[in-house]
Amino acid sequence: MSNGTSTSDESRDLESASSDGQDDRSRVQTSEPKGGPDENGKPPSSDGDGTQFKVDDPLFSQRKGIFQNKEMVRVGWVPDGDRIVGRDGYISTISSCLNDAVYGGAPNHISITGKTGTGKSLVSRYVTRRAVNASVEDIRIGHTYLDCSKSSTEVQVISTIGQQLNDEDIYDEDEDIVKMPDTGLPKDKFYKRLWQILDHYDSAIIILDEVDLLKSDHVLMSLAKAVESNDTSCQIGIIAISNQINFFDELNPRTKSAFQTQELNFDPYNANQIQEILRGRDDAFRDGVLTDDVIPLAAAFSAQEHGDARKAMRLFRTAGELADREGSDVVGEDHVRSAQDTLEKDRFRDFLQGTPTQMKAACLSISAKSLCSRDDYVITGELYDAYQQITNAIDMDTIGIRRFRDILDEMQLSQVIETKEVNMGKGGGRHNSHRLLHNPETILDIVMEDTRFREISKSSLKRFA
Numbered sequence: 143m144s145n146g147t148s149t150s151d152e153s154r155d156l157e158s159a160s161s162d163g164q165d166d167r168s169r170v171q172t173s174e175p176k177g178g179p180d181e182n183g184k185p186p187s188s189d190g191d192g193t194q195f196k197v198d199d200p201l202f203s204q205r206k207g208i209f210q211n212k213e214m215v216r217v218g219w220v221p222d223g224d225r226i227v228g229r230d231g232y233i234s235t236i237s238s239c240l241n242d243a244v245y246g247g248a249p250n251h252i253s254i255t256g257k258t259g260t261g262k263s264l265v266s267r268y269v270t271r272r273a274v275n276a277s278v279e280d281i282r283i284g285h286t287y288l289d290c291s292k293s294s295t296e297v298q299v300i301s302t303i304g305q306q307l308n309d310e311d312i313y314d315e316d317e318d319i320v321k322m323p324d325t326g327l328p329k330d331k332f333y334k335r336l337w338q339i340l341d342h343y344d345s346a347i348i349i350l351d352e353v354d355l356l357k358s359d360h361v362l363m364s365l366a367k368a369v370e371s372n373d374t375s376c377q378i379g380i381i382a383i384s385n386q387i388n389f390f391d392e393l394n395p396r397t398k399s400a401f402q403t404q405e406l407n408f409d410p411y412n413a414n415q416i417q418e419i420l421r422g423r424d425d426a427f428r429d430g431v432l433t434d435d436v437i438p439l440a441a442a443f444s445a446q447e448h449g450d451a452r453k454a455m456r457l458f459r460t461a462g463e464l465a466d467r468e469g470s471d472v473v474g475e476d477h478v479r480s481a482q483d484t485l486e487k488d489r490f491r492d493f494l495q496g497t498p499t500q501m502k503a504a505c506l507s508i509s510a511k512s513l514c515s516r517d518d519y520v521i522t523g524e525l526y527d528a529y530q531q532i533t534n535a536i537d538m539d540t541i542g543i544r545r546f547r548d549i550l551d552e553m554q555l556s557q558v559i560e561t562k563e564v565n566m567g568k569g570g571g572r573h574n575s576h577r578l579l580h581n582p583e584t585i586l587d588i589v590m591e592d593t594r595f596r597e598i599s600k601s602s603l604k605r606f607a
């Protein structure tokens with residue numbers, strides 16, 4: 143199998159792999175000792191500016207790490223086609239939509255929906271890269287990838303696309319170099335500069351990931367109509383990606399009429415496909431370090447969440463990092479379980495960050511219930527009782543049942559809980575009943591990080607349930 147390339151513009155992935163694909167430990171190992179011996183007779187090294195350091199510095203391990211090429215298990219790494227599993231049909235449809243760009247013609251716009259971790263970004267970036275490489279002589283294809291969760295206003299989108307495409311000196315009609323700042327210009331000037339930059343290309347493929355997070359869809363219309371409006375001669379093809387299945391139906395009608403797309407919906411993976419995806423990256427690890435259980439277990443955890451390859455890749459990488467950190471020579475089942483726990487905590491911490499204290503108290507109440515009761519589902523009234531006891535115990539304001547229901551709705555939307563309606567039988571009526579989708583211990587650990595909840599110990603929770 144051949145290695146793919148990484149793209150520098152990966153923005154959603156916060157993991158810190160080094161850009162050359164080597165982890166930091168292997169770089170320490172390759173430092174060549176220079177200069178005279180130290181007080182123990184060992185040769186000292188220099189970091190190039192004359193600072194001396196010892197090769198056997200106890201801060202750093204001299205052992206070989208778990209990874210051979212950690213970059214390959216970074217979520218944003220774009221592999222070659224032989225490592226892409228089960229996406230041939232989508233690859234073929236997207237490539238036919240982009241085909242005209244290869245000759246400098248107009249690519250078709252594409253809208254892609256699908257659950258998280260179904261390969262939408264990967265396949266879009268992979269096919270775009272193939273199209274750019276396949277362009278016929280003298281045809282220039284510009285390509286950009288933009289994460290709209292980071293660039294969500296119209297100006298941010300325009301300036302980011304302009305900056306990414308402005309990779310060499312482009313001159314305007316007055317022979318001045320076109321510069322694309324982040325801010326400080328009226329909107330029409332941003333657009334003018336973008337059109338000048340785009341004129342430099344025959345066609346451009348613009349990937350807008352998380353497009354539902356755009357503050358306004360006007361920018362989609364402007365880009366889609368740019369040639370028709372004589373703003374630029376560059377033929378633009380937009381690949382717009384969203385997790386929200388209805389996003390494209392809900393566009394403003396004017397945008398929808400300008401932005402006609404080939405629609406694709408990516409299916410989730412099954413556990414076997416996830417295993418295959420991970421096996422396609424096992425050479426990220428050194429030979430023989432992965433025990434047999436690692437890939438099936440990581441795939442099973444990810445398959446529980448609709449077959450999310452993003453989660454699988456994170457588990458795979460984090461398990462390796464944990465093994466590396468504890469100085470283990472192998473990655474085992476325990477590392478995958480700990481990775482699952484770490485990632486779940488991170489995810490829950492992200493969710494709770496910035497939410498009101500009331501949300502934390504509500505989370506605590508359902509965690510207490512699910513720790514102490516054999517019944518998976520708890521009706522709203524019982525949860526509210528537990529919540530009230532908790533807020534009273536720590537002398538916190540208590541919200542009314544209506545607002546509490548809103549909080550439960552929010553928890554359901556964020557997939558912290560699952561809610562169903564239950565019929566309590568004759569005279570009992572119908573009630574909403576809720577089930578925690580996470581490990582209650584994990585949630586307790588995170589909620590307890592907030593000092594206001596510290597006085598409630600884990601052991602005392604039972605009395606609230």
Ligand SMILES: Nc1ncnc2c1ncn2[C@@H]1O[C@H](COP(=O)(O)OP(=O)(O)OP(=O)(O)O)[C@@H](O)[C@H]1O
Pocket residue numbers: 216217218219220221225226227228229256257258259260261262263264265384385419422451452453455
């Ligand atoms: N078919 C596949 N073959 C190999 N690797 C894959 C495949 N699908 C996804 N991956 C890997 O899984 C991870 C997540 O994929 P990707 O980011 O493309 O998903 P996504 O659908 O765009 O997710 P999100 O909606 O969360 O952005 C990446 O590391 C990607 O390389």
